[in-house]
Amino acid sequence: MKRVYAFNFILLCLFTAVSAASPVKGLLERVSPGSSGKFIIEQVASASDFFELDQKGEKVVIRGNNPVSIATGINWYLKYHAGVHLSWNNMSAQLPAVLPAVPHKERHETASTFRYDFNYCTFSYTMAFWDWKRWEKEIDWMALHGINLSLALVGADAVWRNVLFKLGYSKEEANEFIAGPGFQAWWLMNNLEGWGGPNTDSWYESRIALQKKILKRMHEYGIQPILPGYSGMLPHNAREKLGVNVTDPGTWNGYNRPAFLQPTDERFQEIAELYYKEMNRLFGKADYYSMDPFHEGGKVAGVDLDAAGQAIWKAMKKNNPNATWVIQAWGANPRPQMIKNIPKGDLIVLDLYSESRPQWGDPESTWYRKNGFDGHQWLYCMLLNYGGNVGLHGKMQHVIDEYYKAAESPFGNSLKGVGITMEGTENNPVMYELLCELPWRPARFSKDEWLKGYVSARYGKFSPRLWEAWVLLGNSIYNCPARSTQQGTHESVFCARPSLKVYQVSSWSEMSDYYNPLEVIRAASMFVEEADRFKGNNNFEYDLIDVVRQAVAEKGRLIYKVVRAAYEARDPKLLKQASDRFLELLLAQDRLLATRPEFKVGSWIEQARSLGHTGAEKDWLEWNARVQITTWGNRHAANEGGLRDYAHREWNGLLKDFYYLRWKTWLDRLSQLPDEDPAASIDYYGLEEAWTLQHNTYPSAQEGDCVETAKIIFGKLN
Structure with missing residues (x-):
């Protein structure tokens, strides 16, 4: 009888190892073909979720209580032992023939169900x-x-x-x-x-x-x-x-x-x-x-x-006696x-905006619930x-x-x-x-x-200069005040409908000036300094373009203030210089973002059209894609409803053909120094809707060298 129990136990362990290894092996092969053989995957029963990193010979052991825990352990190992960071912009890697060894068993567990x-x-x-x-x-x-x-x-x-x-x-x-x-x-x-x-x-x-x-x-x-x-x-x-x-x-x-x-x-x-x-x-x-x-x-x-x-x-x-209701707190x-x-036990509440308007019972919240949930x-x-x-x-x-x-x-x-x-x-x-x-x-x-x-x-290796840049960002643009209810990023002025009172882009952003834009520009300069050293590193080049993009947007907002001041001072020469400078920066931003597919409207439109089976279906899907990121809705919803530009994107192609047209139209009229803001007389929706109905092609592939373009564009900020 003991032999039967032992045999069954071995079968159970074998089945557990196979069941864990199957999805995880597929994951490893998608990340780095041929890499699954470099790991030993072990699934072990546990009352709580955990993963362990260990070593057996030249193979790295990832141990956990289920495939998700094991996958989390793989990610932890790749990040903190192998210098490989898998991200939306980079979900593949070339792992070394022999993986860096785990020096001692490392265990992480969580009480989060x-x-x-x-x-x-x-x-x-x-x-x-x-x-x-x-x-x-x-x-x-x-x-x-x-x-x-x-x-x-x-x-x-x-x-x-x-x-x-x-x-x-x-x-x-x-x-x-x-x-x-x-x-x-x-x-x-x-x-x-x-x-x-x-x-x-x-x-x-x-x-x-x-x-x-x-x-x-x-x-x-x-x-x-x-x-x-x-x-x-x-x-x-x-x-x-x-x-x-x-x-x-x-x-x-x-x-x-x-x-x-x-x-x-x-x-x-x-x-x-x-x-x-x-x-x-x-x-x-x-x-x-x-x-x-x-x-x-x-x-x-x-x-x-x-x-x-x-x-x-x-x-x-x-329908299912074991089911749980999940609901958003908003x-x-x-x-x-x-x-x-x-x-x-039959309800889970997602405290959707815990970082700014928590409802779990924090008395300092503007959405305070005394009894939480x-x-x-x-x-x-x-x-x-x-x-x-x-x-x-x-x-x-x-x-x-x-x-x-x-x-x-x-x-x-x-x-x-x-x-x-x-x-x-x-x-x-x-x-x-x-x-x-x-x-x-x-x-x-x-x-x-x-x-x-x-x-x-x-970035695969430590750089004191990049750490300094990230700490600077962490203490400025990533240090939004606790009480702020700002809806997301400090929006780029390039994406706004032009007027003399431009500040936020979307109707409900609640933006505030909580950081010094010059610190963002300084952080961008540090990325540019390190660009040659990290050239070819996918994650670095994505961040380089993103941080320099933010710096260009900051400069654009500063130049916009000069445009407004020149108009108020009735100084046509300064107004012309500032207007030209603003448009130059906007087009420079477009060229910068052309170097990464993640920042191209062509990628978004290509995704949409690729799902269509006929020309008419492709056009309909493209219209959905174009409308959502611009007018969002029909004329009433866009203007009176306030939905226009809610999903604005600072993307290559969109900057050059959509946002530039709005700003150029407004600046040309402003140059005549009218008594009233010309924004009131411009049918912005008419300009915008025309773009949503087009089917001109935008490239989705990278255009230009990331590092060299970033250097050139950043040099234009001085």
Whole structure:
């Protein structure tokens, strides 16, 4: 009998090793072909997530309790032992024949049950046009950074289309409700209907196929997907079409909002069941569902919020008794009355903006909740980026300190992990690297010391000069005041609609001058100094272009002030000189950003067009891509709604053909020294819409040498 037990134990260990090695081996081979044989992967049972780095002969041992923990250990080893930093701009590496040895066993463990990824908006502002090749890299990035819980919205439009068919809606009516690819986040958050559509049949089919691949890979890693659940959403005309009791949805920036089906309506559970059956049929059941009713101004008048919470929860639990509801804390949501009677353990609250407007119970917050989330589980999340805007920004030390403050507070018992909840991604990698490491570091630490390790990891070797540059950035542009509620980066003036009162670009940015722009320019000079030494290093060249880009934007803002002063002084000569200088800098920025595909509008448009099967479908997808990053909406939504430039991007191609046209038009009229600001007489939307309707080609490949171009452009700042 003992031999049988021993044999079974050996089989169990073998199965565990194989199950862990399979997704991890694939990851290693994608990162560096042929590298998986240089590692020994061991999966060991544990009550909490952990990873260990060890050594056996010439092979590095990565040990952990599941594939995500093991992948996190691989990333830690690569960063802090091999000097290899895998990032959005660089997800591959050439590892040495013999890996650097681990000098002594190193163990990291975390009490964080969940490490969460994504915001609804990320699926539109960044991922609207991703194919499987790009998604595969992202899921690898997630595993490497410890993510084990992730929003998974792809294909929700196909679920809804089929549900609407079963409710008696025609194909045309369904497409009037479902938003297009560039705007589905706001449709799913109950803000608008139909904008960006109608979607094609092939679009829906491709989304189903893509989501199945995404979910398969997530399950292989053990990353728990969060599927969109049913929250009571229906088309705004549901009362007339279905005869159900819905609230008057009103409008959002001029767009019809979806209706909210009253929880007391006898058809609520019926429609919810119909929805979940279709979701299950296409994608299977999930253990986590995301529902966010009443998002951003959704009307609650006349709604029994307790009954609403119970109806949403019961429908979810009927579909899967083991399911947990995941909800975003944003503004007044989640309404305390809606979640008060949800059983503890059945709800996870994402404190979406913990770094600036925490709701977990911090009395210093402008969104203070005395009772936090009333004992429900919650995650400390960093939003950081709004609209996918490009720019350096963060609260580096504050993010660190607030995490440990929250963990040590009376609300720490219900704190179950961290989340990155950016509206747009693929930028500002240093802040996401920092946030993802928090769960694996047991005590507070200094950002300056952490940056020393970051420099060595990111660039493959330590540079005192680059560390000095990063510390300077960490104490200036990455040191946004704790109380600031600024929505993301300090926006580039080049991207603003011109006027004599330009400050922020998007309508709600709440920007403030919290740092000295000359310090950013000085940090950029240090990067330029080190450029020859690190030439060819992918991560360095990305950062070089990004930091110099920020410096050029800072200089542009300073020159804009000269333009305004010259106009007010009625000095035509100075106005001409300052205007020419401003436009020169804007075009120099365009040339600088042409050297990296990450900063090119051509990359964004190419992604969109590549998903189309016909010329007409490609044009429609390109229109979605162009509109989202410029006007965002129709004339009313852009101007009166304030949505224009919300998702502005300081990108090559967009600077030269879109932002330059606006500034040149305004500066030409300003040069006549009119009594009033000429901005009022310019139809900016007319200029902007014309660009969204074009189909001229923008290159996506690198143009020019990064290092040499950065040197030339930076030299122009003096």
